[in-house]
Amino acid sequence: MTSHPVAALDAAARIRAAGLRVTDSRRAVIEALDESPHASADEIFALVARGVPHTSLQSVYNALGDFVDAGLVRRIEPAGRPGLFELRVDDNHHHLVCTGCGAVQDVDCAVGPAPCLTPAESHGFAVSTAEVTFWGLCPACAAASVPS
Template sequence: MHAAAPIAPAERLRAAGLRVTATRLAVYAALGTHPHASADDVFDGIRAALPGTSLQSVYNALGDFVAAGLARRIEPAGRPGMFELRVEDNHHHVVCTVCGRVDDVDCVVGEAPCLHVPDAGGYDIRQAEVTFWGVCPACRAEGRDGLR
């Protein structure tokens, strides 16, 4: 048995009901290479290859991706919104309080929503978003613990 071939970005966009454009393909590729990127980060990463692209076009593409379920927006406190393509599961994030690095953390407890709410007030809980804060291995290795 062979593993299924990865789905090309253009096919993912079409399957989500989105028109395939150079900007959307570039934004999708940028998120694939740099998860947890802000819109500004994505724009900085693609503007050399697409000099006619505007920051607004990047915001529009990211918004379209989130609305279509292709991307997830996360907003750790005190940070700009960031985007990632990992949408197939309910996972959490850890943010370095020194350098700002963001990494994924698999579900803490079981399957989605990964946490159990004793009384959800009638809500049907489907997802939980948790952000852990700490010092990343690189900052710790450099002796940058953020306590000074």
């Protein structure tokens, strides 16, 4: 289990709290995201299929879409990568993405509360969130790139 606050609720309770019907597939998707934050739909499907073999990839996509629409799951889209999904939706955090292995880590907002970054010119937009992706090498990839 991850350490974010929603981990205290079981999967069924989270789904019900979002106003959605609980199914085996939906419960398994939430459990997969607890096990593997920042997973793609294909990665989630592989985890779900182990416990709920009758689940289809389409049902995983449907559950993820419903969860995103209900605010239960957040979709992030790092450039050049498939969409990734996470359960940490209660804040406006950002992400570190390794350019070597693709690992993704959460990082808290750079400055203050949401949206935590203010554009130089809002052009009349009422900004509610800011999405920042920091790119670089994770410690393992950085260590591997240093000649011995």
